[in-house]
Amino acid sequence: DTAVSQTPKYLVTQMGNDKSIKCEQNLGHDTMYWYKQDSKKFLKIMFSYNNKELIINETVPNRFSPKSPDKAHLNLHINSLELGDSAVYFCASSLLRTGTQYFGPGTRLTVL
Amino acid sequence: AQSVTQLDSQVPVFEEAPVELRCNYSSSVSVYLFWYVQYPNQGLQLLLKYLSGSTLVKGINGFEAEFNKSQTSFHLRKPSVHISDTAEYFCAVSGQGAQKLVFGQGTRLTINP
Numbered sequence: 001d002t003a004v005s006q007t008p009k010y011l012v013t014q015m016g017n018d019k020s021i022k023c024e025q026n027l028g029h030d031t032m033y034w035y036k037q038d039s040k041k042f043l044k045i046m047f048s049y050n051n052k053e054l055i056i057n058e059t060v061p062n063r064f065s066p067k068s069p070d071k072a073h074l075n076l077h078i079n080s081l082e083l084g085d086s087a088v089y090f091c092a093s094s095l096l097r098t099g100t101q102y103f104g105p106g107t108r109l110t111v112l
Numbered sequence: 113a114q115s116v117t118q119l120d121s122q123v124p125v126f127e128e129a130p131v132e133l134r135c136n137y138s139s140s141v142s143v144y145l146f147w148y149v150q151y152p153n154q155g156l157q158l159l160l161k162y163l164s165g166s167t168l169v170k171g172i173n174g175f176e177a178e179f180n181k182s183q184t185s186f187h188l189r190k191p192s193v194h195i196s197d198t199a200e201y202f203c204a205v206s207g208q209g210a211q212k213l214v215f216g217q218g219t220r221l222t223i224n225p
Contacts, residue, residue, distance in 0.1 A: 031211060041150075041200060043215040056212055090155060092213075099144035099163055099206055101213055103156040 003027070004104035006091050012110045013081055021076045021107045023091030031055075031096050032074035034066060037088040037106070049074055050096055081111045114139040114205045118216035125193055126224050133188040133219045135203030145186040146204040146213065147177055156202065162186065173197070198223045 004025045013019055025032065033056075034046040048056035049068040063079045074091060091104040119134040137143065147159040160171025167179040177188045186203060203216040 033212070035213075041218045043156075043202065043213075045212040045214075048211050050211070058212075092156075096211075099208070100146070100158065100161055102158065103148070105155040 004091055004093050004102055006089075006104040006107050008107060009105065010108050010110075012112065014112055015081055015083060017081050018077070018079045019081060019109070020078070021089055021091075021109070023074045023076070023104055025072055025091075025093040025102075025104075027093055027102060029093035029095050029102075030071050031094050032068065032071070033092040033094075033101060034074065034076050035090040035092060035103075037090060039087070043090070047074075047076075078109075081109075083111050085109060086111045114143065114207055114214045116203050116205050116214055116216035118201075118203050118219050120219050121217065122220045122222065124222045124224060127195055128192045130191050131189065131193050131197075131221065133201050133203075133221065135186045135188065135216055137184050137186065137203070137205045139184075139205060139207060142208045144206050144208055145177075145179060146206075147171065147175070147186075147188050148202045148204060149173075150200040150202065150218075152199070159188070159201075193221070193223050195223050195225065197221060 007022050031050045033048045037043045046060050047066045052068045065077045068074045088106045090106045092101040094101040115138045117136045125131045145162040148156040160169050162169050162179045170176045200218045204213040
């Protein structure tokens with residue numbers, strides 16, 4: 001199926017640990033994004049990459065580091081996890097400047 | 113910069129009744145507008161979008177929305193809802209050519225039998 005996929009779907013970890021979330025799209029898009037959805041369901045962009053180059057970096061702690069090995073993949077690494085990092089993280093992709101973003105199923109991160 | 117206000121946090125309706133979910137936006141530039149739906153414990157699915165052209169936009173599952181530039185609104189409507197429409201609905205805006213979506217707070221649509 002053509003889609004945006006994320007792994008893992010659920011991630012439960014202890015405070016202070018380091019974890020990664022992976023995202024892949026096979027839609028042929030050139031731009032990928034990470035969004036965070038908090039406990040009140042509010043969605044906010046974190047990062048965006050176009051052809052492996054960072055183009056959006058919102059005010060996000062530098063414990064969060066995105067990496068795009070190629071334009072079909074965008075990973076998110078989080079160091080020294082904190083309780084407040086608990087959220088659902090969504091990956092999305094689009095063609096540059098077409099405006100329409102397609103979302104993955106989300107990764108629910110719980111920090112204990 | 114853009115912002116979005118969804119005027120109702122919760123909307124309860126009876127099955128087969130019509131529904132309107134309200135969305136207002138603010139922007140100093142021309143915009144693209146979107147509605148996404150999130151079913152419980154699932155990702156975001158695109159319902160419909162306005163990029164240009166006709167201001168009445170039809171989407172999936174019988175939903176439609178009308179872009180009103182003078183009122184800076186993009187309200188979502190469905191003439192007859194089903195139990196399966198129970199979900200969270202998000203309005204989103206981006207500046208034309210911009211890369212990020214700015215989302216509203218979401219409206220929880222609850223369908224009662």
